[in-house]
Amino acid sequence: MKKKFRLHVFPTPEDAEAAFYEAFEHGDLDAMMSVWAESDDIVCIHPMAPRLQGREAVMDSWRQIFAGEADSVRMKITDTRCFQDELLSIHIVHEHFVVPGEAIQHAPLVVTNIYQLTEKGWRMILHHASPSPDTPPLSPDRTPTHLH
Amino acid sequence: MKKKFRLHVFPTPEDAEAAFYEAFEHGDLDAMMSVWAESDDIVCIHPMAPRLQGREAVMDSWRQIFAGEADSVRMKITDTRCFQDELLSIHIVHEHFVVPGEAIQHAPLVVTNIYQLTEKGWRMILHHASPSPDTPPLSPDRTPTHLH
Numbered sequence: 410m411k412k413k414f415r416l417h418v419f420p421t422p423e424d425a426e427a428a429f430y431e432a433f434e435h436g437d438l439d440a441m442m443s444v445w446a447e448s449d450d451i452v453c454i455h456p457m458a459p460r461l462q463g464r465e466a467v468m469d470s471w472r473q474i475f476a477g478e479a480d481s482v483r484m485k486i487t488d489t490r491c492f493q494d495e496l497l498s499i500h501i502v503h504e505h506f507v508v509p510g511e512a513i514q515h516a517p518l519v520v521t522n523i524y525q526l527t528e529k530g531w532r533m534i535l536h537h538a539s540p541s542p543d544t545p546p547l548s549p550d551r552t553p554t555h556l557h
Numbered sequence: 558m559k560k561k562f563r564l565h566v567f568p569t570p571e572d573a574e575a576a577f578y579e580a581f582e583h584g585d586l587d588a589m590m591s592v593w594a595e596s597d598d599i600v601c602i603h604p605m606a607p608r609l610q611g612r613e614a615v616m617d618s619w620r621q622i623f624a625g626e627a628d629s630v631r632m633k634i635t636d637t638r639c640f641q642d643e644l645l646s647i648h649i650v651h652e653h654f655v656v657p658g659e660a661i662q663h664a665p666l667v668v669t670n671i672y673q674l675t676e677k678g679w680r681m682i683l684h685h686a687s688p689s690p691d692t693p694p695l696s697p698d699r700t701p702t703h704l705h
Contacts, residue, residue, distance in 0.1 A: 452638060452649050459689055460649070460667050462638070490600060490610070492673065492682060494644040499671060501600050501608070501683065519608050521669050521685045523647060525640065534640060535649065537669045539687030541607055 417443035418530035422491075422498035425524050425531040430484055436475035442468055446525055446532035454537040456518055483507035487517070498524040498531065504538065516543030565591035566678035570639075570646035573672050573679040578632055584623035590616055594673055594680035602685040604666055631655035635665070646672040646679065652686065664691030 417440075419425035425444055432440035442464070445451050449463040453470060461467050485505040492499040503517035523535035565588075567573035573592055580588035590612070593599050597611040601618060609615050633653040640647040651665035671683035 450638065450640070454667050454669075454687070457688060457690055460636075460651070488608075490598065492598070492645065492671070494642060496642040497640065497645045497647070499645070499647075499683065501685075503608070519602050519685070519687075521602075521683065523640070535647065535669065537649075537667070537685055537687070539602070539667075539685070540605060542605055 419444070419532070420530055422493065422500065422524040422531045425533060426486075426500055426522060429522070429533055429536075430486060434481050434484055436478045436481065438468065438472055438475055441471050441475075444533050446527055446534050447529070448534065450534065452535050452537075454535075454539070456538050456540050483509065496526045498526075500524070503541075516541050567592070567680070568678055570641065570648065570672040570679045573681060574634075574648055574670060577670070577681060577684075578634060582629050582632055584626045584629065586616065586620055586623055589619050589623075592681050594675055594682050595677070596682065598682065600683045600685075602683075602687070604686050604688050631657065644674045646674075648672070651689075664689050 417428070419428060428440065429444045431437075432444060445464065445467060447464065451462065451464060451467055453461045453467040455461075455470060455474070458470070461470055483506070485507055486502050487505065488501075488503045490501040500522045502520050502522065504520050505517045506515060508515075518538045519541050520539075521535065521537040522533060524531045525534045565576070567576060576588065577592045579585075580592060593612065593615060595612065599610070599612060599615055601609045601615040603609075603618060603622070606618075609618055631654070633655055634650050635653065636649075636651045638649040648670045650668050650670065652668050653665045654663060656663075666686045667689050668687075669683065669685040670681060672679045673682045
């Protein structure tokens with residue numbers, strides 16, 4: 410267990426963000442949860458989904474999302490804007506989902522990611538993702554699975 | 558001009574947030590822009606709208622929103638969660654729009670507001686608002702005016 414944590418200490422917010430998207434692409438729940446802070450205050454907002462709070466709710470949502478992924482997804486992160494001070498780092502990005510073999514460029518999701526410096530390095534405390542005007546329409550019964 | 562700025566120094570992030578929603582309710586563009594930081598890095602994301610950056614783009618969006626308001630709107634802010642350190646303050650809230658005389662409770666918007674301590678007190682640097690699953694459906698031609 411100790412070894413595992415040693416592997417997952419992120420010395421910069423950028424390291425934590427890279428690990429977040431790597432876990433996302435590979436549908437790796439353990440890796441994903443090692444990016445999130447060990448706190449009941451963490452908040453995750455998937456597109457058109459209710460606000461989730463706490464590790465259990467956040468983990469459940471990623472488990473569902475990853476269960477719905479047939480293969481790894483490919484993501485491209487662009488237009489990163491950052492605000493940072495000693496303990497908090499805010500990254501505002503566009504998330505593009507790359508569909509292999511598909512030429513169509515879907516509109517990106519608009520995302521705010523926030524990281525906090527903890528005793529175990531930088532960890533995610535907020536992921537707020539939402540559709541932009543040209544994101545394909547979302548039917549009411551769509552779960553986050555279909556969006557990520 | 559000096560007097561104006563003196564009136565708009567927010568000693569806490571909570572003061573800035575209260576002023577933001579007061580300006581929003583009254584459709585007061587000057588008051589709204591006095592809450593935002595004087596920086597080209599500020600970011601505003603209205604529901605289902607593209608990410609806007611810089612004071613000019615942000616001000617234009619609020620001007621459009623306020624032009625579409627026949628009367629003042631009433632808002633109720635609930636479920637506030639905060640993360641704060643010395644220079645940054647993150648408020649995650651639900652925004653409920655109260656329609657006078659209407660009993661129906663619309664689903665709230667899910668919102669992340671971020672404030673930064675500047676030389677002129679706490680100022681807003683990010684407003685990221687997005688629909689939740691039960692928010693009334695948004696037609697593609699809807700501008701932010703209809704949402705706020």
